[in-house]
Amino acid sequence: MEKNKALLWTLLIFWIAGSTYWHVCHIRQLCDAQLLPSFGLSTPGYTDSSLPSPPATGHSKKRFFTENDFIFRLSDASPTDYTSAHFLIDSLKQILISNPDKKLEITGKYLPMERNDDSSFSNLGLARAATVKKLFLTNGIADSLLAISGIEKDTLAVSGDSLRGAISFRIKKRLLLTEKDLAEDQKFESIFKPIDLYFPYASADYIKTKENETFLMEAKKYLGSHAGQKLILTGHTDNEDSAEWNMQLSKKRAYSVKMKLMAMGMDGSQIIARGKGETEPKLPNNTIQGKRANRRVTLVVQ
Incomplete structure (x- = not known):
């Protein structure tokens, strides 16, 4: 009887662990994300070599966190889903408030195959970054604390006509020279x-x-x-x-x-x-x- 109970408990623990792994790694696609323990956050999508952060991986001294909370359709500059990004936006806002000498750089990425027919920006990544920037502005973050950039990236995750990892963030020093x-x-x-x-x-x-x-x-x-x-x-x-x-x-x-x-x-x-x-x-x-x-x-x- 005791052996049967032990077996049932073991199976239950494996089932919970497997379900958690499937949700985090295959549905949310966050297995490569790193944590931000110095701010009590578990939010990916942010890096800053001047603030406390986890050890760098590989040979790079830079820490870079891929953001999966913004989902885009192919060749589209506006996210179709960012409901899970509200915590991230609030967290980055608090970092900027606590560090007045910092600014946030929002980088938009795009695949070489994607078109940029409907935006006035020079590339689709820049258009995506500008769209996400508006979300931060409406959340009360000053324009002077935000910068945008766009890059081509051929390793973005595509599922059907949806794209993940097309937005990332970097906290940088803000130099006010005069x-x-x-x-x-x-x-x-x-x-x-x-x-x-x-x-x-x-x-x-x-x-x-x-x-x-x-x-x-x-x-x-x-x-x-x-x-x-x-x-x-x-x-x-x-x-x-x-x-x-x-x-x-x-x-x-x-x-x-x-x-x-x-x-x-x-x-x-x-x-x-x-x-x-x-x-x-x-x-x-x-x-x-x-x-x-x-x-x-x-x-x-x-």
Whole structure:
């Protein structure tokens, strides 16, 4: 009797293991996918040599994960099914939020036999990447954090008229070379969400953009009818010079912005200028780009 029970349990375990293997490897086609343990994810389709990730396979130092959650018809730029990709999109969004110096490159792939009759892009892979990019934009990811590319690939998996593996992702460093780049990268969402002002080198005048001008216009309008609310200006510096000097410099930057806003007609009693010195860097100070990103004044209504 005990032997029969043991045999039944053994058969049940083998059946469960076989069913799981068939679903993962043959239906989802994910047997070659690797994990992202540093973020608690089991989502393929992403690589970045600068973020923690599993050991590379083969002889390549690059990690590349093939994405199977987007299914395309042959010679079609729009996915027919991406219902299982929502978790992936949300996960990549969180990675970008947690790593402000990164951007996401979306690569679309196509077979040599496929046609590109219905798109305005130079190749079908680029058209597919642009279509997937729209999904990220509608999910609240800024355009400046997304890049697309397209390549020909003759090893994509085809089943009938459906194609898998035609989209992959790569997290890359985002180089913002100048203060103007940094200023233009700022996007207005709400006066209650911080926005940064940047200054040209050796200048006390912040770089004006459409986004920060919209912030100030909306803040002025709101504060005019909400006397108890304040606009908080927080100055920041890089780690050059002493901590004491940087604290004073950050306060001067914030105060200079306050004077300009008062000249624009904003009530000075509703503007609080303060400095944090080098204590709250936006990016590491070990690069020129990081130092430039840290020399800023942050605005938010509270």
